[in-house]
Amino acid sequence: MGAGKSGSHPLTSQNPKIENLKSKIDLEVCVNSPDREATVQAVSAAYEGGAARVELCAGMDVGGLTPPPDHIAAAREAFGDRPGLLVMIRPHGEGFAYTRNELDTMVAGIRDAREAGADGVVFGALRADGRVDMDAMQRLVDTARSCGLATTFHRAFDATPDPFAALDDLLRFGVDRVLTAGIPWGHPGAADQGISVLQQVIRQAGQALEVVIGGGINRANVGPLLQQLPVAAGRVSIHAYSGAQQGGATSSDAVRALVKAANSWRTGITTDSPL
Numbered sequence: 001m002g003a004g005k006s007g008s009h010p011l012t013s014q015n016p017k018i019e020n021l022k023s024k025i026d027l028e029v030c031v032n033s034p035d036r037e038a039t040v041q042a043v044s045a046a047y048e049g050g051a052a053r054v055e056l057c058a059g060m061d062v063g064g065l066t067p068p069p070d071h072i073a074a075a076r077e078a079f080g081d082r083p084g085l086l087v088m089i090r091p092h093g094e095g096f097a098y099t100r101n102e103l104d105t106m107v108a109g110i111r112d113a114r115e116a117g118a119d120g121v122v123f124g125a126l127r128a129d130g131r132v133d134m135d136a137m138q139r140l141v142d143t144a145r146s147c148g149l150a151t152t153f154h155r156a157f158d159a160t161p162d163p164f165a166a167l168d169d170l171l172r173f174g175v176d177r178v179l180t181a182g183i184p185w186g187h188p189g190a191a192d193q194g195i196s197v198l199q200q201v202i203r204q205a206g207q208a209l210e211v212v213i214g215g216g217i218n219r220a221n222v223g224p225l226l227q228q229l230p231v232a233a234g235r236v237s238i239h240a241y242s243g244a245q246q247g248g249a250t251s252s253d254a255v256r257a258l259v260k261a262a263n264s265w266r267t268g269i270t271t272d273s274p275l
Contacts, residue, residue, distance in 0.1 A: 026052035030241040032060040033067040042250035043078035049255025053084030062093025076117030087113040089123040096126040096156035114147040124156030132169040152177040159185035181215025190216025202234040214239030223265030
């Protein structure tokens with residue numbers, strides 16, 4: 001893209017919507033944490049590849065569970081002082097409804113995450129009917145806030161019967177981010193099949209809450225996906241798991257390629273260009 005002495009482009013300097021499109025799209029890498037060594041290797045690769053955040057999870061075979069504190073501490077060391085270490089808070093893999101005892105465990109997990117060096121936590125709580133559990137969320141958000149941690153509502157959002165009503169609930173709580181594919185939880189497919197919902201969620205969230213788009217994101221589909229979304233209307237980032245891997249392991253090259261793909265679609269640079 002051509003630039004004058006000031007580094008501005010004549011079109012972007014006259015159009016605030018286009019100017020907003022110049023902001024970087026952050027990449028959040030989901031990292032499975034089966035043991036300390038694997039955690040350090042994966043988080044280090046995400047760091048070296050340029051990921052803005054990592055979401056640390058145990059038990060990715062069931063959609064992600066709370067990792068142990070020593071794994072969180074290892075991830076903190078591997079991610080250095082980059083302020084993006086997020087920790088999954090989920091006591092079981094059987095849906096998103098929790099008993100009082102399970103909520104006690106989640107609250108303790110949030111505090112443990114903070115003690116181990118996390119910057120944020122990722123959780124979600126639904127009622128039996130699939131709607132946001134307001135009492136549970138109040139307790140979880142209050143705990144995270146008292147610990148100085150950022151909050152993300154995970155893909156339980158995609159399990160709600162009305163995502164737009166759920167988003168209103170999250171906005172009332174002041175949740176920082178929501179992770180969504182725009183398609184129902186448990187259904188096959190990727191985020192590029194949820195364009196219509198994602199468009200509405202981004203517009204509804206505006207600048208109040210960051211929409212983290214995740215679900216089958218890879219270097220091939222991220223550009224075409226972002227081209228169809230109103231990125232200038234809100235705060236948008238992307239989330240990847242297998243798309244940030246090579247041979248089943250998080251790879252700095254794969255992460256770097258995703259970062260590039262997420263930020264080159266507006267300039268005509270192809271994802272096949274040399275890294």
